[in-house]
Amino acid sequence: MEFTKGHGTGNDFVILPDPDGALDLTPGLVAALCDRRRGIGGDGVLRVVRAAKHPEGAALADEAEWFMDYWNSDGSFAEMCGNGARVFVRYLLETGLATPADAALPVATRAGVVRARVEGDGIAVEMRRPRVYDTATAALGGLTLPGAAVDVGNPHLVCALPAGLDLTALDLTQAPQVDPTVFPAGVNVEFTAPGDPVDGTDGHVLMRVYERGSAETLSCGTGACAVAAVALRDTGRNTGVVAVDVPGGRLAVTITDNTCWLAGPAVLVASGDLTPSALT
Numbered sequence: 001m002e003f004t005k006g007h008g009t010g011n012d013f014v015i016l017p018d019p020d021g022a023l024d025l026t027p028g029l030v031a032a033l034c035d036r037r038r039g040i041g042g043d044g045v046l047r048v049v050r051a052a053k054h055p056e057g058a059a060l061a062d063e064a065e066w067f068m069d070y071w072n073s074d075g076s077f078a079e080m081c082g083n084g085a086r087v088f089v090r091y092l093l094e095t096g097l098a099t100p101a102d103a104a105l106p107v108a109t110r111a112g113v114v115r116a117r118v119e120g121d122g123i124a125v126e127m128r129r130p131r132v133y134d135t136a137t138a139a140l141g142g143l144t145l146p147g148a149a150v151d152v153g154n155p156h157l158v159c160a161l162p163a164g165l166d167l168t169a170l171d172l173t174q175a176p177q178v179d180p181t182v183f184p185a186g187v188n189v190e191f192t193a194p195g196d197p198v199d200g201t202d203g204h205v206l207m208r209v210y211e212r213g214s215a216e217t218l219s220c221g222t223g224a225c226a227v228a229a230v231a232l233r234d235t236g237r238n239t240g241v242v243a244v245d246v247p248g249g250r251l252a253v254t255i256t257d258n259t260c261w262l263a264g265p266a267v268l269v270a271s272g273d274l275t276p277s278a279l280t
């Protein structure tokens with residue numbers, strides 16, 4: 001089985017080319033691939049399959065040739081992965097499955113079609129505008145933090161740390177507790193603190209994340225978009241550019257009236273062959 005390993009700001013993925021949808025990908029195989037000691041290691045798996053060949057992509061096949069079949073490292077599905085989409089497009093371009101075009105390259109996902117373009121050394125992807133729709137709390141250790149529920153195609157809860165608490169000191173080895181009636185399908189939880197002003201932006205936020213299905217990761221693209229939407233709202237803006245610093249680097253989020261662009265590095269680090277029988 002061919003694979004490539006890639007990452008976007010340290011959010012890392014095992015990429016499996018499967019143009020015709022022939023691979024029998026199971027939750028167990030995904031978890032084994034993502035195992036950092038016994039497998040390749042990753043926060044998730046990106047299966048590269050023709051939209052027409054995937055049951056959840058077929059309806060979008062007239063808009064996008066490729067479907068990003070994203071799985072979390074525990075073997076669960078997610079609707080969308082922002083960093084994954086950027087790395088997916090890097091893979092399409094480097095393998096010649098797509099060519100850089102002036103117009104943005106469409107990719108089908110479970111959350112609809114997103115569009116990507118090369119931007120400097122990185123890849124930017126245009127997603128739906130995040131929707132801040134509710135309030136909720138996250139409990140972590142002895143803290144209960146209020147937050148904003150945000151839909152970015154997948155669910156997020158953005159919680160600002162009170163002044164005086166150190167973001168880097170948070171213990172994210174355990175999942176934050178959230179209200180399952182607000183998030184029946186689970187949620188990705190972002191913890192934030194304000195950053196110093198960055199030229200050319202309307203805001204700068206520091207973020208750590210505990211991802212649904214993957215635990216703490218070094219970065220979450222859709223999480224950064226959720227954080228940017230909340231940061232703009234909190235300063236009375238509807239649109240703007242926000243720099244979001246995650247443990248794995250910096251992402252730039254541009255929110256317009258209708259869409260949201262997520263930009264940053266997307267890197268392929270290795271390719272090879274793996275032995276599925278050794279994984280299971």
Ligand SMILES: N[C@@H](CCC[C@H](N)C(=O)O)C(=O)O
Nearest residue numbers: 078081082083154220221222
């Ligand atoms: N890291 C991703 C989000 C991956 C999916 C998430 N864990 C979920 O279950 O919704 C990103 O970059 O957006």
